[in-house]
Structures are given as structure tokens and as C-alpha cells.
Amino acid sequence: MSGINVGVLGSNGKVGQAIVAAVEAADDLTYSAGVDKDDALTTFTDTQTSVVVDFTHPDVVMGNLEFLINNGIHAVVGTTGFSADRLDTVRGWLAANPGVGVLIAPNFAIGAVLSMRFAQQAARFYESVEVIELHHPHKADAPSGTAYRTAELIGQARADAGLAPCPDATSQELDGARGAEVSGVRVHSVRLAGLVAHQEVLLGTQGETLTIRHDSLDRSSFAPGVLLGVRNVAAHPGLTVGLEHFMDL
Numbered sequence: 001m002s003g004i005n006v007g008v009l010g011s012n013g014k015v016g017q018a019i020v021a022a023v024e025a026a027d028d029l030t031y032s033a034g035v036d037k038d039d040a041l042t043t044f045t046d047t048q049t050s051v052v053v054d055f056t057h058p059d060v061v062m063g064n065l066e067f068l069i070n071n072g073i074h075a076v077v078g079t080t081g082f083s084a085d086r087l088d089t090v091r092g093w094l095a096a097n098p099g100v101g102v103l104i105a106p107n108f109a110i111g112a113v114l115s116m117r118f119a120q121q122a123a124r125f126y127e128s129v130e131v132i133e134l135h136h137p138h139k140a141d142a143p144s145g146t147a148y149r150t151a152e153l154i155g156q157a158r159a160d161a162g163l164a165p166c167p168d169a170t171s172q173e174l175d176g177a178r179g180a181e182v183s184g185v186r187v188h189s190v191r192l193a194g195l196v197a198h199q200e201v202l203l204g205t206q207g208e209t210l211t212i213r214h215d216s217l218d219r220s221s222f223a224p225g226v227l228l229g230v231r232n233v234a235a236h237p238g239l240t241v242g243l244e245h246f247m248d249l
């Protein structure tokens with residue numbers, strides 16, 4: 001047993017189990033502790049855990065982070081639900097614990113990070129854009145954290161380019177038919193048995209469309225990105241939002 005002591009919060013969950021397996025398989029990491037619902041967070045201090053990975057639930061992740069940061073433990077967080085206010089609260093805890101690093105990423109699949117970047121790059125060339133995210137029906141939040149972030153990035157790119165709002169002549173609408181609006185971009189959420197995590201960004205302009213699609217077919221897709229975060233987070237004190245900052249994109 002050697003290397004970084006890594007713990008997992010939500011270790012019995014769908015993603016948590018995949019992360020535990022990946023940590024156990026890595027020669028340079030030691031799986032020090034798993035904590036699930038009703039287990040004590042002090043397990044991590046008792047086991048000298050250095051980095052904790054959190055895949056739990058938006059309702060509990062803030063309490064987890066407060067404990068980890070105040071105990072000098074670095075965190076790699078996949079759990080969704082981070083509003084600007086929540087991120088500011090995390091920055092406040094980190095200001096009081098300046099050696100601690102926290103990475104929060106809406107999606108740890110390498111292709112999902114790339115597809116967000118591709119959508120951001122393409123946005124200024126298209127008058128129309130909509131996002132469709134498709135997930136398993138056990139997902140707590142809608143839209144997905146990835147779709148929310150993708151829409152924000154596209155909205156910012158459109159604003160920077162001085163684009164007009166997407167054309168839309170809808171004047172009669174059943175509630176919800178046009179999805180939710182995030183940063184001026186329509187986002188549609190599908191929940192379907194059999195799916196894992198999928199997203200399409202549809203872009204359109206005169207006589208052509210471009211579709212940027214990513215599919216996580218298995219939850220092991222999140223593991224390489226999480227391990228990249230685990231290996232690098234201690235060298236990045238403070239808050240990092242988005243895995244792209246560790247990918248040299």
C-alpha cells in the first residue's frame with residue numbers, strides 16, 4: 001500500500017462504486033475509506049485520508065465540503081447543484097484554509113469536457129442553438145449540471161460575439177414544451193430507463209446544422225477524469241471549477 005490516501009463519499013452509489021474500483025486498481029493510490037449515508041465523516045481524519053472524492057447528492061454535498069476543507073482534506077467533487085452562491089461559500093471556507101484544494105466539475109468524462117469546449121467554440125458561428133440532455137430516470141436534478149454549464153458557456157460565447165437571441169416565433173405553448181432557458185439557451189431534459197448520461201448540442205444556421213453529441217455508456221467513463229483530479233488537486237490550492245483546467249486544453 002503506497003501513494004495518496006484517497007477516500008470516497010457516496011462509496012455505495014452508482015458512480016461511487018466505479019470510483020472505488022478505479023482507486024483500488026491504481027498503483028499510485030491507496031483506497032483509505034469509503035463513507036456513505038449515515039457513516040461518520042471523521043472516518044476520513046481517522047484514516048489520514050488526503051483526498052476525498054464526493055459523488056453523493058446536492059442536498060448533502062455542502063456539509064461534506066465544509067467538513068473536508070476545515071480538516072485540511074482536498075476534495076474532488078462530481079456531485080451537482082453548485083450555484084454561484086454555493087461556489088462563493090466554498091471559496092469562503094477555502095480562504096480560511098489556504099492550503100486546501102477543491103476541484104468541482106459538472107462532468108468528469110473526458111469526451112464531455114471536450115464537447116463542452118467544442119460547443120463553446122462553435123457557438124458564435126450559428127444563429128440557433130439548443131441543448132438536449134438525456135439521463136437515467138434515477139437522476140435527482142434537471143437539467144443536468146453538464147447541460148447547465150454547457151448552456152452558460154454557449155450563452156457567454158454568443159454574447160461576446162454580439163449575436164441576437166435565437167430566432168423563435170412560438171406564440172402558443174404548452175408549459176415546458178420549449179424546455180428551460182439557461183443563459184438564453186433552451187435546455188431539454190429526457191429521463192429514460194436504459195440510459196446512463198448523454199448530451200446533444202444542436203446548432204443551426206442557413207442550410208446546415210451541426211450536432212455535438214457525447215455518450216457516457218458506462219459509469220467507468222467518469223473514472224479517468226476523477227483520478228486526474230485526485231492526482232493534481234493538492235497542487236492547486238483554492239477552488240477550481242471544471243476538469244478542463246487540469247487537461248491543458
Ligand SMILES: NC(=O)C1=CN([C@@H]2O[C@H](COP(=O)(O)OP(=O)(O)OC[C@H]3O[C@@H](n4cnc5c(N)ncnc54)[C@H](OP(=O)(O)O)[C@@H]3O)[C@@H](O)[C@H]2O)C=CC1
Nearest residue numbers: 010012013014015036037055056060078079080106107108
Ligand atoms: N460530475 C460528474 O462527472 C458526474 C456527476 N454525477 C453526480 O454525482 C451525484 C451522484 O450520482 P449517482 O452516483 O448516480 O447517485 P447515487 O444515488 O447512485 O449515489 C449517491 C450515493 O451517496 C449516498 N449518500 C447520500 N447522502 C449521503 C451522505 N450524507 N454522505 C455520504 N453518502 C451519502 C447515497 O446513499 P442512499 O442511496 O442511501 O441515499 C448513495 O449511495 C449526482 O449529483 C450526479 O448528478 C454523476 C455522474 C457523473
Ligand SMILES: O=C(O)C1=N[C@H](C(=O)O)C[C@H](O)C1
Nearest residue numbers: 080106107139144145146197
Ligand atoms: O446524474 C448523473 O448521472 C450525471 N450527472 C452529471 C450532470 O448532472 O451533468 C454528469 C453526468 O451527466 C451524469
